[in-house]
Amino acid sequence: MRSKTIAISIAILLLRIACFAQPGGDMKPPGIEERIKMIDEKICQPLSLDNTQKIKVLTAFHDFFVEMDKIAKPPARPDKTMADALTKTRDDKVKQAIPAALFPKYLELEKTTRPKEPKEGKP
Numbered sequence: 001m002r003s004k005t006i007a008i009s010i011a012i013l014l015l016r017i018a019c020f021a022q023p024g025g026d027m028k029p030p031g032i033e034e035r036i037k038m039i040d041e042k043i044c045q046p047l048s049l050d051n052t053q054k055i056k057v058l059t060a061f062h063d064f065f066v067e068m069d070k071i072a073k074p075p076a077r078p079d080k081t082m083a084d085a086l087t088k089t090r091d092d093k094v095k096q097a098i099p100a101a102l103f104p105k106y107l108e109l110e111k112t113t114r115p116k117e118p119k120e121g122k123p
Helices: 002-020 032-047 051-071 080-097 100-111
Strands: none
Touching: 032 051, 032 100, 051 080, 080 100
16 A cells, blocks of 8 residues: 555656656747748738848848847847837838838738747746
């Protein structure tokens, strides 16, 4: 009887460890090329941009990603004023590259490309 209790206790302990184990925390953000591909899929294609417009938009995002990578060193978050300035510069470049009628749609699509914020209580 006692060996059954010990076996069940060990099984429960192992189950709890397996359920609460976290994967390794060395996750790297996607590289610039992967992010550019995502911008093409989530912004350029839905807006049906011509090749010239697409190149200008992707260049604006490439420059934005390069500069953000310089100021955003994990685990610290980038300075909000610097990030906002980079975002404004990027959006101004995009605004010049696409028709004015598409800009509000661009702003909606751009929101879908932002990284997800971590949930409260989780790193």
